[in-house]
Each structure stands twice: as C-alpha cells, then as structure tokens.
Amino acid sequence: MSLPPGVAADRVEEIDVGLSGARVARLYVAGRPTAVFKSADAGRRDLVAELVGTERRLRLLAGTRLPVPRLLDSGRWRGSYWLTMEHLPGRGAHEPRHDRAELIALLARALRDLHAVPAAGLPLPMGPDVLLEQARERVASGAVDRGWRAQGHTPRVPGGNGRRASGAAEVLAALADRLERIPVSGPVLLHGDYCLPNVLVDGEGGWSLIDLGRVGVGDRHLDLADMTGSMLSDLNPSFGPRDAEAFLDAYGRDLVDPGLLELYRVLDDFFWPE
Template sequence: MSLPPGVTADRVEEIDVGLSGARVARLYVSGRAVAVFKAAGTDRPDLVSELAATERRLRRLVGTPLPVPRLLDSGEWRGERWLTMEHRPGRAAHEPGHERSALIAALARALRELHATSLSGPPFPLGPDVLLERARERVASGLVDRSWRAAGHRPREGGNAAGALRGLAERLSRTEVSGPVLLHGDYCLPNVLVDDDGRWSLIDLGRMGVGDRHLDLVDMTGSMLSDLNPSFGPRDAEAFLDAYGRDRIDPERVELYRELDAFFWPV
C-alpha cells in the first residue's frame, strides 16, 4: 500500500473492516503498531465526508477524558482524502478472547462515561429531527424498501417504508429526548476496543453527536443480536442493559429507536 509523503512505517497491515470502500491500514514502527491510516478517493464524496467528519470530531474531543485516538495528520494526495490517527490498545469487542462478563461491564462503563461527557462549543446535532431527515432521504432513494425486501422485513405501520416512517415520525414527535447526551452514533461491538485489564477506547467516531441515549443502547444491543456476531445473543444484550442501568432506560424509547435504526440497514 502506498502512503502519502511524510507518512512512514516499517510495515503496513491492510485492514478489511471499517469504512466500506476506503483504504484502511495499521502502521507499524519498530514492530509496534503506532497509527491507523484511512483514505478515500475524492470520487467517493460519501466516504470523503465520513473522513472529514471523523477529523472534526477528533479535534473537538481533544482535552476531554475520553480514551479516543489522537489525530496525527491529514491531507489530500493523488486524488484521495486521507488521515492518520493514533493506534489505540486493546482488541475490538467482537473479537474472541474476551472474558464475557468483564467485557460487558466495560462496554456499559464506557457508554455511561461517554454519555456523561460534555463538549465545548456547538454540538454535533444527532436528535430525532436529524435522523428522520436522513431516513427520509434514504426512503426517497428506494434504499430502505430494497433493504427490507432483502431482509424479509415487514413494517408494523404502513405497507412500505414511506408509510412506516410517517407513523414513526409522528410517535417520535411526542417523545422527549432522553438527555440530551454525547453519543457515539455507531456504538457497536467493533467500535469499542477493550484490553485484558478492562481498559477501553472508542474508535470510528465520524457519527458522534448529541441526542437521545437510547440511540447508542439500540446500536450496541442490535450489534449483539446481529448475525454478524454469532457468539453474542439476547442474554448478552440484556446483561449490557442491566450493567448500563435500567433506571436510565425507557423500554418504549428503545423500541422507537430500534424501529428508526431499521431505516439505516445496508442494502
């Protein structure tokens, strides 16, 4: 893998997870992983936008107590937008080798600490209005109906995605935001690194914003129930909610945000 001038490494390990369609690699110096490199072609504005969003959020997180990657450098080179970030220790939560109860405790602790963190300056809004607008764009493009047909999903309201979204939007309009709190925005198993001592780090922060805590709760429990993570299941999802704190969770809001999440399934 070629790297921009000034980005050096003794060894480059390409990674096939993360931003779909982007170049992602782990960079080693003297046998130690020191950085993560991500790049996307400028002919893919969606991926370039995701990289730019990650850069903005990492800059804003400087000075907070959250264990997140430090932005090292960024730029454009040979028709690509790229950035390098500090490599964080630990293994992704979905990887084998974690003691399950300790892992779930770490995932819940990480989310509570994230939700208790304040950012200086204007927030990155991630409330229901923002999410519903994105969902409307996906419905209008036909992506949602195609993804639902592929999954055999039948909405509980309306015969199609547009009808289902109208009903969901009406119910969300009557529901107060819980918080609002700082959200990861994609709080799934691969985006939390945990080491053998239970220390955690958060990665892939391009969707971070301020909104309802139940969005992150739905993302993590959905990740635990996904076919992509067959070693996890309903017992783990319930244990995670217990560890986060049932007193902070409204089951009706969990259901609302779970329905909203269905509008963002991949095609």
C-alpha cells in the same frame, strides 16, 4: 496500498473489519503499530463527508478525557481524501478471548462514562430530527431498500388500523410520526455507532473508542440500540439476547424506555450499507 507523501510506515496491514466502505489500514513502524490510515475516493462524497466529520470530531473530543484516538494528519492525494489517527491498544469487543461477564460490565460502564461527558456547547446535533432527515436522504437516493429487513419489528402506520408499515419509505414515515412526538432522553454525548467492534478492550479493565464519525449530542437510546443490535446481529453470532439484556441491566434499566429503544433499532436499519 500506497500512502501519501509524509505518511511513514515500514509495513501496511489492510483492515477489512467494518462496513463503512472506506479503505482502512494499520501502519507499523519498527514492528509496532503506530497509526490507522483511512481514505476514500473523492467521488464518494458520502465517504469523504464521513472522514471530514471524523476529523472534526476528533479535534473536538481532544478537549475531553475520553480515550479516543489522536488525529495525526489529513489531506487530499491522488483523487482521495485521507487521514491518519493514533493507533490505540486493545482488541475489539466482538473478538473472542474476553470474559463475557466482565466485558458486558465494561461496555455498560464505558457508555455511562461517555454519556456523562458534558455535552453543552458541542456543535454536533444528533437528535431525532437530524437522524430522520439523514434517513430520508438515504431513502430518496435509493440507498435503503430491504423490503423490509425489520419486518415484524416496525412501527404501526398512523391511522392504519394497527397495520405495520412495509417498505423503507412507509417505515420511515411511521417512525418519524412516533419519534417526533417523544422528548429526547438526555441529551447526552453519543458515540453514534456504539457497536462491539468500535470498543477496544485492553484486558486490564481499560477501554477506548474508535470509528467516531457519527459522534453527536442526542438521545441515549441511539447508543443503547446500536450495542444491543450489535449483540443480536448475525455478524456477532457468539452474542445473543441474554447478552443484550445483561448489557441493559448493567447500564441501568431506569434509564431505558423499551419502546423508544425499539424505535431507535429500526432507525438504525436506515444507516447500514447495502
């Protein structure tokens, strides 16, 4: 992988973890990881928008005490948009070698700490209306067609005599009908993609957050749905339903609406890349 002028590295280690579609690499100087490099072809407007959004959010989050990467540089080069961020220590929560009980407690504590950050005034709306509009755009563009992956866990069709929705457009319409009538829980500062690989654990009780392109202000159930969905995903086979339930217990059941949690899990399906 070639790097833009001014981005220094003795060694470049490409990273293939993640589903965003952007090119990602870890940069080393004097044998030590110092930065993370991300880039996307200018023709992929969705990926470029994600990187631009990440840059904006890192600048805003710099004013908080959250353990997130520091933005180092960004720009355009050879038909691509790129940025570099500070490399943070730790292993992804999805990796082995973590004590399970301690990890679950840490993930819940980290999310409570994130949700406790004052969100008033942050220009990052991520409420149901914003998410539903983004999902509609993805359906209209043909980016969502699972036939339906969440079959059996989808909302019932309004006026459909109990029939469950099928097909992306009908699922989304049923989901919108439900979500648009439910008050936002919070609102709180959200990670927006709070899944196992996006939480780094340092082994000494410390944690940090990465992949911050969807940080926003909205309903806490979005983050709760992301993490429990990550624990139930085939991508993380060492986790399962017991871990998801233990995570919700540790976060605080008094803050969790099971029905709303399931709706946000379905909504999350609209943002997975094909």
